Structures are given as C-alpha cells and as structure tokens.
Amino acid sequence: MEWIAALIGGLGVGSLATTIVDHYISRRATNSDRLYQEKREAYLGLLGALHKAAIQHSNENSKDFALWQTRCQLFGSPEVVKFAQAIVDTNDAPRGERDIAFSGLMESMRRDLQR
Numbered sequence: 001m002e003w004i005a006a007l008i009g010g011l012g013v014g015s016l017a018t019t020i021v022d023h024y025i026s027r028r029a030t031n032s033d034r035l036y037q038e039k040r041e042a043y044l045g046l047l048g049a050l051h052k053a054a055i056q057h058s059n060e061n062s063k064d065f066a067l068w069q070t071r072c073q074l075f076g077s078p079e080v081v082k083f084a085q086a087i088v089d090t091n092d093a094p095r096g097e098r099d100i101a102f103s104g105l106m107e108s109m110r111r112d113l114q115r
C-alpha cells in the first residue's frame with residue numbers, strides 16, 4: 001500500500017517538474033521571438049530611413065536614420081552597428097566604398113536574423 005502513495009507522490013512531483021520546465025521553455029521561446037521581432041523592425045526601419053535619406057537629403061531624413069541607427073545599437077548585433085556607421089562614414093566617399101558598406105550591412109543583417 002505504501003508503494004501506491006509513493007507512486008502518486010512521484011507523479012505529482014513529476015508533473016510539477018514538467019510544468020516548471022515547460023514554463024521555462026515557453027518563456028525562453030517568447031523572449032527569443034520578441035528579440036527577433038525587435039531586430040527585424042529595427043533593420044527594416046534602418047533600411048527605410050536609408051532609402052528616404054538617399055532619395056531626398058534633408059535634416060529630417062538624417063535624424064530619422066540616426067534614430068533607427070540607435071535602435072539597431074539597442075537590438076542589433078555589433079556587426080550591424082559597425083556597418084550602419086560605415087554607411088554614415090562613407091556618405092561622401094566614392095561609390096565603391098559605399099557599396100561595400102551597404103553589402104556588409106545587408107549580409108550582417110541577414111546573418112543576424114538567421115540565428
């Protein structure tokens with residue numbers, strides 16, 4: 001009869017452990033998904049701001065790009081931040097340097113979102 005009580009107690013502890021592990025895994029997946037969404041939004045916003053700044057040079061568009069660049073600093077990878085700054089640094093540089101910075105930015109965003 002004692003084995004029945006031990007079996008019932010063991011099932012209760014197992015259920016509790018399963019619930020805790022499931023909660024931890026679910027929370028981790030939610031945080032991971034949230035970070036992915038933040039990165040994606042920051043990267044798309046940065047590209048949109050870069051497009052607007054390239055089409056029409058203005059202080060407003062430059063400030064918009066700087067805002068999205070800051071969001072990338074918060075949520076993005078260091079490599080993305082480096083290439084976003086390279087875009088700014090090559091603003092008046094020859095087209096080849098700017099193209100290299102843009103290609104690096106796109107590739108680093110792609111790699112970061114695939115992780």
